[in-house]
Amino acid sequence: MGGQFHKQTYVKTRVAIMAARLMPEAVRDDLPQGSLEDTGRRFGLQDLLSESLPAASLNRAVERAMIQSLTFDYSVLLRPFTGAERQVLQYWIRKFELFNIKALIRGKINALEDAQIADQLHELPPSITLPHEELLRTDNVLELLRRLEQGAYREIARQARQVYEERNEPFSLDATIDRLYYAGLLKRISATEPQDREGLREVIGTLIDHQNLLWLLRYRFAYGLPAAETFYLMIPRGQSLNHAALLRLVEVSNFADLIEQLPPSLHRWLEGAENTTEVQRRLERRGRDRVARTLKQSPSGVAQALAYLVLREMDLRLLFVIIQGKVLELPEELLRYAGGQPGSAEENWA
């Protein structure tokens, strides 16, 4: 009992100290301003950015630095946890592994050169055991799928084979991968103690809601998928968009009506949004808001740790987008738009 109390205290103190690294809103809003060098100096990337690397190599190096930074925080936060709590965090970080699996399968299906595929892969920490090299060296997509069919990725491989053999749209593959990932994560969350479960579900449920809503809009209104198939591709057990809400929403036939019929907690943020890109940007803000609430208010150490990691990832992703844009010398207006921030020309809702 005492040990548990000490662990919670330690974790919360740790998270509180680390949370000081998260970017306040004002800093995020200022990011598109200033030169690449300024941004580099501000975030300790000056050495990296001063190397005269070609744009593609520089982006890779920055991305690597971001992932390293995130995995460092992850490994610090993981240390005190054991059992189910530890498994939740360990499973969460596997999302990067899934990015790589998607890139590998897509690359092989599209018959890209190994070097081109390797360029799209994230460099992952050693704790992630995906045999990238071995998979990359497969001679064709069928060989890759056979390799994946032998392990934990059997279901992903099955879906990929269908995409490949029947020339299906690859989104069913993405949806399958995401569905399996979140199902695995939720399963691990349900094994945690009740006091942890609520906070963890709040964080992951929010992410699932956002992913579901974006895919729902795309499947229904961009790809023209029927309601039944769209529903099938949704990730079950979101936070605001529960089973009943999804069943109802997939049958709505136009964008504006769908936004109107959203549950109040989502509708409040998305009212008046006119396209999927705008929805995505508003959801980004909603995500930050809700996860930050868990970080501040949840009584659970592991929920706070997960909330911190999710927010940190959002920050690093935003920073990466801004740096990429600055490397390409894009105008500030476009950087704001790409970073999903207010102040861009399309912004009319804030």
Place this chain on the structure above:
Amino acid sequence: MFKPLAMKHVRLQLLTDELPHASLVLAELGVFSPDPRPKYTEEFPEIPGVRYAELYQQARSRFDKILRHIPLDSPLKLHDIHEIREEDLIQANQWLRQVWRRCSAHEEETRRLREQERAVRQLQNALANFAHLDIDLSLLQGDKHFLKFLPGTAPRHNIPQLRDALALAGFFLFEFLVEEDHVHVIVAGPQEEGRGEIRSLLDTAGFSALELPPELNDEPERVRDELAGRLAKIRAAWDAEAQSMAAFGASVQAQLEASRRTLAMAEPFVQLETAIRSSGSLSLIRGWAPAREVERLRETLKRRLDQPFVLLARDPEPNERSEVPTALLRNRLLAPFATLIKQYGVPRYGEIDPTVLFGISFIFMFGMMFGDIGHGLLIALAGWHWRGKLYGFAPFVIGNGLSATLFGFLYGSLFGYEGVIHHLWIAPLSDPLYMLSVALAWGVGFLVLISLVNIHNKLVIGLYTDALLGANGVVSLTLYLSLLTGLYRVLEGQGFGIGPALLLIGSIVALLIYKGWELKASMGERIVIAVVETFETLTGYLSNTLSFLRVAAFSLNHVALAIAVFTLAESMGTVGHWTTVVLGNLFILVLEGAIVTIQVLRLEYYEGFSRFFSGDGKEFRPLRLAGSEAD
């Protein structure tokens, strides 16, 4: 014997064209370990052979995959050793690609046949299950006027979501058989609605349709025969594919063997990695070689290389000691002990090689803890009998067995029977206190020896203050010995003694001052930590010494276990008596034998190694040419 081989840092400057050839020569000699540190990056800015390495990795990967289907009969033996040029590697890689294509097609075909077989078996199971259902199967066949029926299977975990999705399209899903991770289902719904929509949804959900034969209802026997026939055809196709693959394998064996040789000869150049740097036509290879091998290396290169080269060798510099690889003793008898040492770590270059010390002390302690002529001889015989299957550990097993036999003679113990053979030294249970004091004396001797090794290791790498005042240094050892002397004198009734007391106090003060000085913290913190750490040094030595009591405890335990077995045996008839004696001895042999091995290992690792060796050294791994005579 106790010191690793002296090493030299070697720099070989040669023409870039000769790199593959030179790496082959270095690998043949087996005395050169590459140094991958990024040095001379300005003088030699390029890393040559990147394309070569890529080709090699690709070809090696294909070769390894091919071996899963076409195993080679004999181990690799290289005769005509020659340089492998990039063009040779390209050619080998292209050939391997073609062979792998055939193997990959075989894998795919096998997979397809397996899927077909699974589908037929599923159909058989489904039909067997339909027989128990009270329905007219003709209703499920073909298109109906208003209703559409789709019998099939789907992954189990997709079912709940699929059911709800189908409901949205006005369809209904009925589960009727669960089979491992698949469920047999019937999907039913209105004929006119959602044809394409349902098909796409079912595909996405991994649904595979079961084709119900039209004659199922009227002639089920014929259907069963037809399915059995389909299975037989699949198996025949399987056999034909296997035969075809075997014939293909036989036809490419010779060429595959040639590819294996090509890859083996190309490997050394690839293994050099960043130890090679170049600047145009001039290249540099850097690495480590045992000092005694440098001249042989130079002479061989002179003889074998076509173009001139420069070979410079120097002693390791003090600041690169942690980078120098350590060549542990290579000896068949000591090999198992070296393996156990490597489980803990590799000694740093310059540190004492603990293999001999470890081997002798391990065998001694095992014998003392497990002294029994019968058990010892059985262990030794088992080690000899299964020497081929023990992966080089036969000397370890035989050595421990013989040591146990020797101590068996000393204790006069044969399969637990005391007195059958007169003891040459002592029967352990006759004077347990004496046994315990012998174990303590052994422990003291062992710890003193280990501390001396630690002092030597620190001096070798230039850590003089550490050797004097650090953990297990001269002062700590003085503290330990003065305390032991004082305590011994007290037990003998002579009082602690002024000499031991002065030494004890002096060493405690020296340690307190050193630990306080070493810390970078506030005065209060320094005092607390210095006091705690000095106290820990003292208690550490004492508790480690007491750990050795287990050496005597297990020798007593061995006798006590035997007495327990005999007591049990005596309460039985003749058959029961001897059965109990045999089984009891087997029990002692296996269980106690394993426990004693673990305990000795624990004493060696925690009471021994942790005191004098960090285990973070780098093992000397010279370039080797697989399949050559030197390999």
